[in-house]
Amino acid sequence: MKSQPFGPTKRQVSVIGQGSWYIDEASRVSAVAALRAGLDLGMNHIDTAEMYGSGASERVIGEAIRGRRDEVFLVSKVLPGNASRRGVREACERSLRALGTDRLDCYLLHWRGSIPLAETFAAFDELLATGKILSYGVSNFDVADLEEALAIVGPGKLACNQVLYHLQERAIEHAVIPWCRHNGVAVVGYSPFGHDDFPDPGTPAGRVLDEVAHAHDATAHQIALAFLMRAEGTFTIPKSSRLAHTRDNAGGDTMLSRDEIARLDAAFPLGTRPAYLPMI
Numbered sequence: 689m690k691s692q693p694f695g696p697t698k699r700q701v702s703v704i705g706q707g708s709w710y711i712d713e714a715s716r717v718s719a720v721a722a723l724r725a726g727l728d729l730g731m732n733h734i735d736t737a738e739m740y741g742s743g744a745s746e747r748v749i750g751e752a753i754r755g756r757r758d759e760v761f762l763v764s765k766v767l768p769g770n771a772s773r774r775g776v777r778e779a780c781e782r783s784l785r786a787l788g789t790d791r792l793d794c795y796l797l798h799w800r801g802s803i804p805l806a807e808t809f810a811a812f813d814e815l816l817a818t819g820k821i822l823s824y825g826v827s828n829f830d831v832a833d834l835e836e837a838l839a840i841v842g843p844g845k846l847a848c849n850q851v852l853y854h855l856q857e858r859a860i861e862h863a864v865i866p867w868c869r870h871n872g873v874a875v876v877g878y879s880p881f882g883h884d885d886f887p888d889p890g891t892p893a894g895r896v897l898d899e900v901a902h903a904h905d906a907t908a909h910q911i912a913l914a915f916l917m918r919a920e921g922t923f924t925i926p927k928s929s930r931l932a933h934t935r936d937n938a939g940g941d942t943m944l945s946r947d948e949i950a951r952l953d954a955a956f957p958l959g960t961r962p963a964y965l966p967m968i
């Protein structure tokens with residue numbers, strides 16, 4: 689079942705990145721505040737994973753959404769090493785406990801490992817049947833993996849594929865996005881700002897981005913999100929830990945013209961790289 693898929697507010701505020709193994713009190717407090725501010729601004733998609741901070745990210749999110757669970761589309765991910773029948777069940781229970789909830793809106797396999805996909809999806813189906821998850825999907829899957837997954841679960845079961853997607857890394861446009869559109873699988877682009885590798889305004893491409901932003905009285909980051917979400921069924925999950933950034937990301941529902949899309953397309957060329965290379 690695809691419970692209310694990936695919309696209508698398509699942006700995420702997730703404040704603990706995957707390198708944070710330790711979170712001090714000050715960061716915890718500001719993280720909770722940033723998440724709540726994001727919810728106040730209408731951001732309703734929160735992405736996390738058991739891997740992020742070894743559960744610390746899920747605990748912070750649990751604190752932030754206490755009393756507001758119904759406002760949130762909550763996504764977490766199981767590590768490939770835990771993706772066995774029993775491992776998935778246990779990992780999901782741990783995530784639910786850390787998040788202080790009885791259900792996930794979507795549960796993802798973080799990336800493909802050595803456990804057969806059929807076993808992982810059977811475990812996901814069990815969680816669906818008990819209502820612990822309301823939909824499931826995958827992350828960092830290329831077309832060959834997606835084909836295999838579809839052959840196992842059948843049409844209409846995979847809610848999304850969460851993959852790397854930013855202005856300077858558009859490889860998923862070659863085959864992953866077309867495949868997902870054709871098969872009704874939402875594309876959730878992660879690291880939409882290049883994980884701190886945002887186009888430099890001093891470069892020709894950065895200048896085009898700034899010109900388009902100026903024309904809309906928007907920021908370059910808002911234009912980047914608008915460009916990445918120009919295709920139906922494609923979403924992004926920017927991370928921000930500063931209130932100003934959260935506000936910026938929440939306020940960017942810019943409609944780009946065909947001409948602007950063409951200019952950005954030319955400024956940040958798709959390139960010829962055929963294969964999608966995950967960055968985890």
Ligand SMILES: NC(=O)c1ccc[n+]([C@@H]2O[C@H](COP(=O)([O-])OP(=O)(O)OC[C@H]3O[C@@H](n4cnc5c(N)ncnc54)[C@H](OP(=O)(O)O)[C@@H]3O)[C@@H](O)[C@H]2O)c1
Pocket residue numbers: 702703704705735736798827828850851877878879880881882883884909910925926927928929930932933934936937967968
């Ligand atoms: N499935 C996977 O394998 C996978 C892998 C990587 C990431 N992800 C998901 O994707 C999310 C985002 O990815 P990410 O953290 O790698 O990178 P990102 O969203 O591309 O970039 C985050 C960086 O951009 C800055 N930023 C955010 N909004 C801004 C704005 N409006 N103006 C200027 N700077 C802004 C943030 O600063 P501040 O923090 O200071 O606000 C932070 O330094 C993660 O939280 C995670 O949920 C998934």
